[in-house]
Amino acid sequence: EPEVTQTPSHQVTQMGQEVILRCVPISNHLYFYWYRQILGQKVEFLVSFYNNEISEKSEIFDDQFSVERPDGSNFTLKIRSTKLEDSAMYFCASRNSGANVLTFGAGSRLTVL
Amino acid sequence: AQTVTQSQPEMSVQEAETVTLSCTYDTSESDYYLFWYKQPPSRQMILVIRQEAYKQQNATENRFSVNFQKAAKSFSLKISDSQLGDAAMYFCAYRSVGGSNYKLTFGKGTLLTVNP
Numbered sequence: 437e438p439e440v441t442q443t444p445s446h447q448v449t450q451m452g453q454e455v456i457l458r459c460v461p462i463s464n465h466l467y468f469y470w471y472r473q474i475l476g477q478k479v480e481f482l483v484s485f486y487n488n489e490i491s492e493k494s495e496i497f498d499d500q501f502s503v504e505r506p507d508g509s510n511f512t513l514k515i516r517s518t519k520l521e522d523s524a525m526y527f528c529a530s531r532n533s534g535a536n537v538l539t540f541g542a543g544s545r546l547t548v549l
Numbered sequence: 550a551q552t553v554t555q556s557q558p559e560m561s562v563q564e565a566e567t568v569t570l571s572c573t574y575d576t577s578e579s580d581y582y583l584f585w586y587k588q589p590p591s592r593q594m595i596l597v598i599r600q601e602a603y604k605q606q607n608a609t610e611n612r613f614s615v616n617f618q619k620a621a622k623s624f625s626l627k628i629s630d631s632q633l634g635d636a637a638m639y640f641c642a643y644r645s646v647g648g649s650n651y652k653l654t655f656g657k658g659t660l661l662t663v664n665p
Contacts, residue, residue: 439593440593445591467651469651471653471655476657477657478553478655478656478657478658479640479642479653479655479658480655481652481653481654484651484652492652527594531651536582536599537596537599538596538651538653539593540586540593540594540595541593542591542592542593543593
């Protein structure tokens, strides 16, 4: 069964460093998402992306965050200057047009020291 | 804004027994979708079951069923004949019908342990 693949599974970084989390959505999917879960808290919506542009973003998704689909297969989340509070599990998801189900990846755990 | 509450951070069940995970939500909308997702350790979240709010009949998928009480805004998940492979974090989620962005609102999750 097709899967959404995320790398790295775990990244440790120093505060202020840039981080790029990568996702390979399912190949025929057109809608892409990033969610995050801070330890012990709820899974929160960050951003949705369609047709090479952001279609919606939450208030969490400030200027430090950006998303990109650089090569037609990868979907990346970049955090420009990480803060301690960015430590979380980041989930990528995708879906096809008309589908009522999101397919999630296994997540990338980001630890900011 | 919608909120989803899972009041049980952890639950445990004996193999072959039945367990019910609770979820309540708050919304002013009349039509929406509700979901239960399962996340095994270090694995991706997968959809277990979904319910359309306009449907009165409770959704069922094999050993998984829901008790959807729209007036009470309650959406519990029942797992029958629990198996070791059911051990996972379970998330309840809400989605509005309108809009195309498919934004899910999640609860905090319930960690289910299945004891042999």
